[in-house]
Amino acid sequence: MGNSFGKIFKISTFGESHGLGLGVVIEGCPAGLEIDEAFIVQEMQRRKPGQSKITTQRKEEDEFKILSGVFEGKSTGTPIGMVIMNTDQKSKDYGHIADKFRPSHADFTYFEKYGIRDYRGGGRSSARETAARVAAGAIAKMMLKHYGISIQAYVSQVGSLALEQSYQELDLSKTEDSIVRCPDPQKAEEMISLIDEVRKSRDTIGGIVSCVATGVPAGLGEPVFDRLHAELGKAMLSINAVKGFEYGSGFEGVKMRGSEHNDAFYQEGDRVRTRTNHSGGIQGGISNGEDIYFKVAFKPVATIMIDQESVNEGGDSVTVSGKGRHDPCVVPRAVPIVEAMAALVLADYLLISRTNKL
Ligand SMILES: Cc1cc2nc3c(=O)[nH]c(=O)nc-3n(C[C@H](O)[C@H](O)[C@H](O)COP(=O)(O)O)c2cc1C
Numbered sequence: 001m002g003n004s005f006g007k008i009f010k011i012s013t014f015g016e017s018h019g020l021g022l023g024v025v026i027e028g029c030p031a032g033l034e035i036d037e038a039f040i041v042q043e044m045q046r047r048k049p050g051q052s053k054i055t056t057q058r059k060e061e062d063e064f065k066i067l068s069g070v071f072e073g074k075s076t077g078t079p080i081g082m083v084i085m086n087t088d089q090k091s092k093d094y095g096h097i098a099d100k101f102r103p104s105h106a107d108f109t110y111f112e113k114y115g116i117r118d119y120r121g122g123g124r125s126s127a128r129e130t131a132a133r134v135a136a137g138a139i140a141k142m143m144l145k146h147y148g149i150s151i152q153a154y155v156s157q158v159g160s161l162a163l164e165q166s167y168q169e170l171d172l173s174k175t176e177d178s179i180v181r182c183p184d185p186q187k188a189e190e191m192i193s194l195i196d197e198v199r200k201s202r203d204t205i206g207g208i209v210s211c212v213a214t215g216v217p218a219g220l221g222e223p224v225f226d227r228l229h230a231e232l233g234k235a236m237l238s239i240n241a242v243k244g245f246e247y248g249s250g251f252e253g254v255k256m257r258g259s260e261h262n263d264a265f266y267q268e269g270d271r272v273r274t275r276t277n278h279s280g281g282i283q284g285g286i287s288n289g290e291d292i293y294f295k296v297a298f299k300p301v302a303t304i305m306i307d308q309e310s311v312n313e314g315g316d317s318v319t320v321s322g323k324g325r326h327d328p329c330v331v332p333r334a335v336p337i338v339e340a341m342a343a344l345v346l347a348d349y350l351l352i353s354r355t356n357k358l
């Protein structure tokens, strides 16, 4: 049920934030793929907590072990198992809210579903689980790289501080230069100051991660239900704290006429191309070979260090205030998560596309 994702390139994750650790099983990765462990380390470092002053201060190195499915540096075609141990849980930070529900976190709904509360933290609802997705996403990215596909995400908005440039106008190679992962150096500084100011006031703030996938061949997707953008939307909306997904021209597109919005075709060598790309690289649920681009909106983190109205498990009114180590804004760490989820979807559809036609 809700613990797995994908059709051919499939992942299942297990574990929670205050248990012994977490992990992932990847099925469907073709044999013979070179597995670059240094690349997986790099991806884990981009997501790990405690990486800068504008993230949670929980210190996890997120070292992983590959248990199976890789031999002499190559995938064997059998399930790839990976584990990441938890090393820095502080469950006592949750003692004062063991029977209270944090507003807008998962405490209430999780309790309603299971009738059991793992009060050592957010349990399975903690974004700690995304470490397993990033590990799997790194393998998916390696497979995509083999086929010339790359994915790059960056922070394009924090609160109301937004980049005005499109991804083509930005130097995305600068994204990793700043702790906020915004490729515009000046805006990055402003975003960092804003997050720091919000953090000092014991509050949190939201933001947007933009993402572009290049080199995706035409023909990936489905004309109904499992349309490529629907799968990308599901993947993004499955990330903790996501409140919005928009691809191509998105909500802005409604202001245009068809004559402006249509992407005119032209022939370039042996490829059909489009002059504009309001379609965001997907038409009729199937990739058309142009860049796939989309945005993901993240809400302000639920756990704030300010008193808030709530109730406990017995239905009494209580006041709740967070303690411990929380992200003041998730977007800097969400960048590799968005890329990982996009990579998992594209890797899956790339393998599915081999069954499209003779
Ligand atoms: C990278 C990342 C880090 C997060 N860190 C925190 C955190 O430190 N504290 C918190 O309350 N929520 C954090 N969240 C959000 C919660 O996990 C999320 O709000 C919770 O699972 C409830 O789900 P919902 O907000 O999607 O409804 C984080 C989310 C992401 C993507």
Ligand SMILES: C=C(O[C@@H]1CC(C(=O)O)=C[C@@H](OP(=O)(O)O)[C@H]1O)C(=O)O
Pocket (backbone or CB within 6 Å): 017, 018, 048, 049, 056, 057, 058, 060, 089, 090, 120, 121, 122, 125, 126, 127, 128, 129, 131, 240, 324, 325, 326, 327
């Ligand atoms: C540990 C991570 O992030 C955590 C995500 C999270 C949440 O509620 O989502 C709450 C905090 O964790 P804790 O359960 O220790 O209070 C964050 O530190 C991680 O991303 O690896």
